[in-house]
Amino acid sequence: MPKYFFFIFLFFANTSSAQKIYGTVFSDKGDLLPYASITIKGTSVGASANNKAKFSFPVMPGTYTVVCQHIGYKMQEKNITVLKDDAEIVFVMAQQQLDMTEVVIQSGAEDPAYAIIRQAIKKRNFYFEQVKGFECELYTKDLMKLRSLPKKILGRAIPEEDIKEMGLDSSRKGIIYLSESVAKVYIQQPDKFKMEIISSRVSGSDGFGFTFPTFISLYQNNVSVFLDRLNPRGFVSPIADAAISMYKFKYLGSFYEDGKEINSIQVIPRRSYEPVFSGTINITDGDWRIHSCDLLLTKTAQLEIVDTLKITQIHVPVGNDVWRVKNQMIYFNFKQFGIDAIGNFVSVYSGYTINPEFAKNRFNNIIINYDTAVNKKPVAYWDSARPVPLEPEEKMDYRVKDSIFQVNKDSALSQTSVDSLNKKQGKLKVYDVIWKGIHRTKYTVKGNHNWGVESLIKALEYNTVEGLVINVLPYYSRYLKKLKTNFSFEPGIRYGFSNGHLNAWADLYFRTRDWETDKKLKRQTWTISGGKRVSQFNKANPITALTNSVNTLLWGDNFMKIYENYFGSINFNKRYENGLRFNVNVLYEDRIPLDNTSDFTIFKKNAANFKPNFPFERIDQQFTAHQAFVLSVDVSIKPGQRYIQFPNRKMSVGSKYPTFSFNYTKGFVNIFGSDVNFDKWRLSISDDKNFKLAGLLKYKIGIGGFINDKKVFIQDFQHFTGNRSTRASEYVNSFQLAHYYIYSTTDPFYGFAHLEHHFNGLLTNKIPLFKRLNWNLVAGGNALYTRRDNNYTELFVGLENLFKIFRVDYVFAFASNKQQRSGVRIGTGGILGGSLRTGNNRSRRSTSVSL
Template sequence: MKFFLLLLFCLHLVSVSAQKIEGKVFDDKGNILPFASILIKGTTQGVTANNEGYFSFTLQPGRYTLVCHYIGYASQERSVTVSSTNMVVNFNLTVQTLTLKPIVINRDGEDPAYEIIRQAIKKRPFYEKQVKAYQAEVYIKGIMKLRKLPEKVLGKKIPQQDRNDMALDSSGKGIIYLSESVTKISKQQPGKSKLEVISGRESGSNGFGFNFPVTISFYNNNVNIFDAQLNPRGFISPIADGALNYYYYRLLGSFFEDGKQINTIKVIPKRIYEPLFSGIINIAEDDWRIYNCDLLLTKESQLEVLDSLEISQIFVPVSNDVWRVKNQVLHFNFKQLGIDAVGDFVNVYSKYNLEPNFPKNFFNRVVIKYDSAANKKTKAYWDSIRPVPLEPEEIKDYNIKDSIYEIRKDSAYQNIDSLKKKQGKVKFTEILWTGVNRTHYSKTNTYRYEVDPLLKVLQYNTVEGVAINPSFTISKLVKQWNTRISFLGDIRYGFNNHHFNAWAGLNFRTRDFDNDKKLKRQSFYIAGGKRVSQFFKESTLDGLGNTIGTLLYGRNEMKIYENYFGKAGFSKLFESGARFLIEGEYEDRMPLDNTTSYIFNDKYQYRLKPNYPVEILSSQFTRHQAVLLHAAFSIKPGQKYIEFPNSKVAIGSRYPTFTIDYTKGFKNILGSDVDYDKWSLDISDNANLKLAGVIKYKLVVGGFLNNKSVYVQDYQHFYGNVSHIAKEYVQTFQLASYYQFSNTSSFYSELHFEHHLNGLLTNKIPVLKTLNWNLVYGTNALYINPDVTYAEAFAGLENIFKFLRFDVVAGFQNGYKPNFTYRIGFDGLLGSAVNSMRFSKRKKVISEW
């Protein structure tokens, strides 16, 4: 017993004897130097000063030498003796004095910096692959601050409640994001990596914060930042193999630290609007490694989203010959749409292990894994491990927003009335234009409901005249089943033909882990009733587009029919990333004919067509029944995952997606008149070629194994477009009519291909490079038989005003003259997101497929 008491006493003495050392880092004029690195000499242990130059850490009693590093300033050492009292240690750094030996200019007039860079380029592959495997921990602190927030963004007023939630002051200033995390990095050549998130927190939420270290290595030829989001081409390293073709270099001088000569070189892009850095890189003499660097990207570097991004790195030795990043700071500015924001992401690396012993199958499909208690750490934990002290405004932000979060969480069910009040009453404008989207709060029966806006579901066609087609959805999470149950109702009325159609569906969607940790994500749905369908159900031609085309130009391209139907299906996403779908359907298909020919301009009356595809039919189809079985299987080999404590998220792989699809039409079951077997195989992918741009493609082959009895609804259809507004890229024949090539052939093949150069050529054209408009080109091709072939070639500009795309398109069909026209669509930095929203329209039967 005495032994244990003595042991506890000793442990207590150890814990209280560790003393705090704190201080600030200034320059010789008294200005604060933010994010300086303070190390214990001879080790990789140390901390980083915050944005106010303040640092703090604890040390056991003893004598130490502290070294303060800041890029552009001479390092300073301070010897300290830690005893029983806390200490204040300040650093005052002076600008690095550079000595410049007499420069010997060769006959070509070359600066001596070029020979230093050539040596660094020669050593680059060695340092890139020097470490075969390693582990390290990295502390990440991310902060974003608003300096200005306008009253409106894109014409939409920012609600006062949103401003209050962000805790902004009256001028629209304040912290809008603050997080910190600790993540273990594990890497092994070639190309294996894994991140294990140990802890994470986000101000004002129960989130995990920003946990993915932005690992930037200038030993790579092509440098990606934030996973290529800031520029899909990446950026060319100042010591890349071909760097001499892109940069000018100037030797500013040299200095000595720890007996090493360090050469300070200014990096200057040869051309603007190329993916190039500018700034300072320090190269050690003789071993030609990067000692530290401070490099900048701007809009003239083809930087997207941000206005500028400054990258500072300080390296330290972790063994006799291996140097790794100790401190990395990313400082960015953002000024768009009237929003003015700045931010910093600070990475502090520690606990490097260059000889890790990875267990078998350590590197698997899970590349990012969160500890089950990652977001449950206490304030005391963070105060004990944080290498970058919080600033006063950060402490205030955590205190205020975390308190508000806890209050709201604790009172979520107690204050049901206040939650209902916050949503507000349903407004007339919501019913007409924006739609109703509400949650019914209850202690025992919380559910969500959505209703379509009435004006947006109005349409006009030559069959129904004016038609209205609203739908509503009610969904509820049943926790004991881990299942969300959704009920969808759909009604439609044509004011000219006086037909009323209604149908409903139920969907059961389960997403969780089984006990064996296998991903469980599946859906079962059932639906039935009477509805109006397009002959090509997957067509991207919507009611609004058809309304405009019909009333203004007499182009009634939408072809519809009525059907009584019943449908049920099941889909599942497997752990491997594979998807499986099987569904059965019964349809009693009834033809519809035009009932009106009204359009705004009678001169286009000649364009109006019957309500069937005249390209493939000479008369209306007869009423018939169809019983169908549809199955599909899709897989993306090598799928990788992020594993959260209670879910998994697929993040793709470097392989294409393969999808096989099969539909069987059964004869004489429930009076079915169809008899066919149809199949297709689809291969698609997006490939990032870095500096050469991005390639997107889709290859499809398929056909009918049996076509004994096939009605027009079951033909093989293709995505077409007759509007000058482009339809979905890498899927659509932009100049083909909607049913021009529909067929029952035993074989067909189609190819969609486009190459986004992302500035590869346009960054050399004066006006286009300033606007950051990029070139895109490609082709769409279709082969059915030697007599039926079709191709399109197109070239255009994208990223116009960040979201528009303009293409000139030429269509070639055997036996016809080429057809030239244009298409306007959405593509580029913001346009891709707009496209996703345009073509992810809600399906009337909910399913995973």
């Protein structure tokens, strides 16, 4: 019962004028000991010392035993009585002397560390599942600093205004991100999690910070660090079931705390370039639990993005034979592209309640919830709630950046500020018109207007139908405040100099997103389009205009097949919170055939390679002009979606289940003179499955067919995305060597499958020297079935993460079980390239080329 009264008193201490216990931690040599753990004995209440070894935390008047711990130093306890004034404690920590007097290691005998680790491995799962659930309070502080910043990155100069905005000094050093959060965490086995963000603060911003929990549990076989972004395979725990085969261990000695012997063991990777730690882990004797750890990850552990990552933890008793993490520190170092950055992420856990009775509605699909007043707490609140004192540099960063932010915020809507922003954009230049395009924002007191036009160089195309083409794509957008909707107007004007055809069309977008409103019905997009345009027969646009231009001019490979059409369409798209997406498209087209009118190539002999402008692989002659009225409905769902709920929006963080998609397309006859009459469907399932050490599997499998094919023109066939260029088409959604239209079908049934496995360092990390490159193996296949005598298969193997961006595959193609061709495909893949889209980007403002 006294324990519960203590927490009640502590609550009032945070909301009233409570006293503090504060102090400094030194080594016995007089050096400061940063990030020591300070707790009230018998509880998880306390603080962590900062980088200057200072600490403070609020208490009610009374007598306490304060415990100070630091990895590598003897635990120290001090009694203190707090009356009306704050009380100071100075800890002077003696270095931990490891005792090996009772251990005799004979030559050739096994190191005693292995026996201890084997016992810890046996108890690993017990401690992982020891409690059914718990709740605790969490304080985090995230800090990132620049130690060096070049004048140019990848050849591009960094503007001085950006340097000032980041708050760097004249030597380009300083804090670039500082954030704190206070949260309540709820966890229930096996997989229920909830975090309530009570308050959050970001230096120089009124944002919410990035508070995603970094719970690192060494009791798991595979340890995730920052959601596996640093290595999708995760890292093997030093007490994992397979730890003996991945690590060497060395017994360093033992020490005693509260009468309990603690064994200190050095952790050594058996092989380089395996996802393993190095450092020290301390194991209690007899019950074989983790006491503390000091572990390091480097590039030789297949660490990506950062150069080094250090993790320290101190575990403390929080209940009847239950220990949990009290303090966790993560340090990182980043050196890339001339940038030298360091940072740390401090986590202090307190107020543990073991096996609580959770309310029935405690856990749902919202795993992180931000309080509506999360960023409204005053400075005085943070001064009392913060268990890690700010360092002088951090205090200055808050003071300076918050002041600048407030001044900018107050003047943001002033006419003077608006005029300054408009003037800052400068005058239009001929260079911009030709190379960069015009992209401007008209700032006003009532709102901003964005407008622009793509560069002249991007507007130029060449094909055998229109000859030289100029394709002008202006745009205009603004936010409609009353409707809480983003409005965009995107017209297009296209002229072909060879056939003399002028096409003009326009798209109107009305986008209402969930971050602008809490009404579920407002997560939708309306698109209204109409005019006269040029379209590819496959509306997935399997080849880009630039790629077609280059291939046509150099080799006479006019892969792109196009037709002209007067059209009108209405599209409605809606996304629901349960992962359901719904899209309806109504399209009318008056389709006009186009034929080649130009035979120009850079090398005249290549003009003989030109093919007619229709899918000659599938039809014998040009289609006849006709009209089509088509309705298409797409439904997809990814069950089990989880979300982060911000005060003004909700963000999806994915699901462990695959995505199920269904499409039904109906061609109506005799509506607005429509000549088509067909019904087709498609069902698919897709997902990414991370097998950790074994790699990542991506797949998409589907079936479909025509129910009715009474009148189907080539535009409405079921097309499959092929690729005849060296640049890889979209992975797990296309065929890398197939002709563009040879497998287009109106059959009543077809099936397809795309699978690829990313080994993420498995196997390649065993090859001497080569493993230093961190180039990873990828392999898989694509398959298509349309008829018994017309099936197609591809098998490929390749390397990705080349220079962190590129991927190269060698592909073998088999048609009707006979090898047809093979070839190389180059795309993007890896830690950075994997975030880029490979294949044809359908955005009107994208440019890509392949040969």
